[in-house]
Amino acid sequence: MDTVASSADFNRHDVAVLGATGSIGGSALDVIARHPQRLRATVLGAGRNVDALIELCRVHRPLHAVIDDADGFTALRDGLASAGLQTRAHAGAEAVSALAAGDDCDTVVAAIVGAAGLPSTLAAARAGKRLLLANKESLVLAGELLMAAARDGGATIVPIDSEHNAIFQCLPAPDRLAAGQASAGLARIILTASGGPFRGRSRASLADVSVEEAVKHPKWSMGPKISVDSATLMNKGLEVIEAHHLFGLPGKRIDVLVHPQSLVHSMVEFIDGSTLAQLGLPDMRTALAVGLGWPDRVESGVSGLDLLAQGGRLDFEKPDLEAFPCLQLAYDALAAGGTAPAVLNAANEVAVAAFLERRIGFLSIAALVADTLAALPAGPADSLEALEDVDQHARRQAIQGLAAHRMPA
Structure with missing residues (x-):
């Protein structure tokens, strides 16, 4: 690059x-x-x-x-x-x-x-x-x-x-353009997550949550699919996979922290012990202005951040992988490599659509994704045609698997 x-x-x-x-x-x-x-x-x-x-x-x-x-x-x-x-x-x-x-x-x-x-x-x-x-x-x-x-x-x-743009902003100027090649001084990336509407809930308490509850995000107004992904933490799992490709780090050096205020958009830790964070109001125009104006800063229409007006505190906690296993499934797919992330994405789209149509329960989203990943071992991702074929195969497999998770009439 x-x-x-x-x-x-x-x-x-x-x-x-x-x-x-x-x-x-x-x-x-x-x-x-x-x-x-x-x-x-x-x-x-x-x-x-x-x-x-x-x-x-x-x-x-x-x-x-x-x-x-x-x-x-x-x-x-x-x-x-x-x-x-x-x-x-x-x-x-x-x-x-x-x-x-x-x-x-x-x-x-x-x-x-x-x-x-x-x-x-x-x-x-x-x-x-x-x-x-x-x-x-x-x-x-x-x-x-x-x-x-x-x-x-x-x-x-x-x-x-916003998360990956935050990392882009925190990296040194040459490294941010290195097309998936990690900086020699980069120790790890820390992606932040709002935690979604069910932050702090136990796995058992999520068995009967409704579609309306799942799409009611505490911070963002989004479409139903991405809102459900936020509720399951699958959106953060997909972002881990994206960060791997963008910044050249293995999954074990990409961490996730739940940050309910959604003001710290992500952090970068360097080998000298320094950690840089990018903060700002949750408005996509900031990230777009960074890209459109780079290497200069241009006005975006977004006001600066007043931390006192935002409550004067920043909280962080570890994600609960038992209650929200989709995040771990994404890490597993990244580790498997090849076509596994494509299978993960396709199965998740089928599962979320079925949940929104009230055909399966909330916890069945992760279960269906896990079943599909287990049924389709990873292969080489060496062409667009191969990936499109895997995407369609995974969707068919997930649709067939819906019967095992269907909610009773």
């Missing part, structure tokens, strides 16, 4: 925002709009919501708009023309990848949700873009492939998850 850069190289960025109609895309566009002399949204991409994409084009006037759903092309093209916009319409997954790798952007905000975001993320990495990575699946499913593509293409990856 290219580690030689000067401020002069970053005077003006043309930015592709993929997943523009989602919350991260909206935050990215908010930061971009604050710096019209420095940042320009040239490509906006969305999944299926043509009307929302057209409205964003009215505001931001990109060169290109792309809808992942190929059937949406006519509506997008005609809607842009009706709005009097010169923005060119595109549709389909191949078009998303082509624009991510193309000449009309040098920076890509990869915020497409799920495995659908993986091809365009890889395309941007291979093309040497500055990649603001908010797509978890790209690292969980294909971390080895993505980091290799970034190294070979000379891409710069800036993680946008």
Whole structure:
């Protein structure tokens, strides 16, 4: 990965925002709009919501708009023309990848949700873009492939998850660009977790929790899937796997601490005994401003942190792996390597969907994931096609396993 850069190289960025109609895309566009002399949204991409994409084009006037759903092309093209916009319409997954790798952007905000975001993320990495990575699946499913593509293409990856962005900020300048190669002075990484809505509860007390309880996060307003992942601590397990690929550390040197205030976003410990922490209000615009402005600091719209106003205390505790075994399952999948993280992710998506549909109980999420991992031993993760095949195989296996965990009628 290219580690030689000067401020002069970053005077003006043309930015592709993929997943523009989602919350991260909206935050990215908010930061971009604050710096019209420095940042320009040239490509906006969305999944299926043509009307929302057209409205964003009215505001931001990109060169290109792309809808992942190929059937949406006519509506997008005609809607842009009706709005009097010169923005060119595109549709389909191949078009998303082509624009991510193309000449009309040098920076890509990869915020497409799920495995659908993986091809365009890889395309941007291979093309040497500055990649603001908010797509978890790209690292969980294909971390080895993505980091290799970034190294070979000379891409710069800036993680946008608040935890990984905190680590990025705490590392020395050359090391943060080292594409998965650990700093010689880095001892360990400490990811923080809010603990979710069930922090402090025993495993037995979680047997009958409802969907409504599981999605009611004490700190964040999120979609149902990620809210459940937070409740099971699977989200933190996935972040451990991401941190391994981003920063080149084995799982045994990546720790998790529960921090209910959610003000310390993560910490980095060095071999000299120093620990650096990044603190801030829980607002994604901070991490996006770090990526969009790097190596400079730019205004994000987020106010500074007043610790006294936030209660004047910071608490930490160890995660309860008996009550929340998904975190341990993620560590196990990371240790197994190869395709195991892809199996973990796929089985978890099936299990969480079944829980949200009230077909299985909360504790059965981890049980179903464990069963699927046991049924599908890890193999080599040496191509995107192999990983996509494993993903589908794991989903079928998990669906078949639902019967053993189904709630009584």
